[in-house]
Amino acid sequence: xxxxxxxxxxxxxxxxxxxxxxxxxxxxxxxxxxxxxxxxxxxxxxxxxxxxxxxxxxxxxxxxxxx
Numbered sequence: 001x002x003x004x005x006x007x008x009x010x011x012x013x014x015x016x017x018x019x020x021x022x023x024x025x026x027x028x029x030x031x032x033x034x035x036x037x038x039x040x041x042x043x044x045x046x047x048x049x050x051x052x053x054x055x056x057x058x059x060x061x062x063x064x065x066x067x
Contacts (some may be wrong), residue, residue, distance in 0.1 A: 013048060013052070016044075016048060017041070017044050017045065017048055020040075020043075020044035020047065020048070021037065021040045021041045021044045024040040024043060024044065025037065025040050028040070
């Protein structure tokens with residue numbers, strides 16, 4: 001039910017944050033950017049929050065359109 005969906009969402013978002021942080025630590029030096037682990041994590045949090053707001057926005061638009 002609802003708790004399972006919440007758990008799956010936390011796993012999805014949490015693994016995304018972890019992966020984003022690792023990818024940034026690997027990729028950024030190719031662009032001569034050298035963030036610390038904490039800075040990479042903060043960047044990942046910002047993009048994750050924006051992504052969640054974007055998903056919520058589009059879901060809201062499409063839900064209203066179906067009614």
